[in-house]
Amino acid sequence: MIVIRRLIDRHRAYTAIFLPGEEPRIIPTSDYEHGRILQVYKQDRPHADVHNDFSDYGLFPAEHRKPQA
Numbered sequence: 001m002i003v004i005r006r007l008i009d010r011h012r013a014y015t016a017i018f019l020p021g022e023e024p025r026i027i028p029t030s031d032y033e034h035g036r037i038l039q040v041y042k043q044d045r046p047h048a049d050v051h052n053d054f055s056d057y058g059l060f061p062a063e064h065r066k067p068q069a
Contacts, residue, residue, distance in 0.1 A: 002041055006034055017041075 003018040007026065015029040015037055029037070 004038060004041055 005016045005018070007014040007016050012028055013031070013034070014026050015034045017025045017027070017037075019025075
């Protein structure tokens with residue numbers, strides 16, 4: 001499971017990404033960049049060169065699913 005949080009101090013805003021068994025990754029980001037990170041990692045759709053639930057488990061939006069026999 002991935003946890004993504006927005007951290008803000010007096011001078012700068014950050015995106016923190018927490019993965020089990022790894023050190024937290026804290027990246028200075030703008031609001032737009034943080035939103036884009038959330039968009040990609042919240043599994044909204046498959047993205048080229050991004051491994052998420054769509055690529056790992058073969059999940060696709062309903063309009064792209066093949067009917068099961």
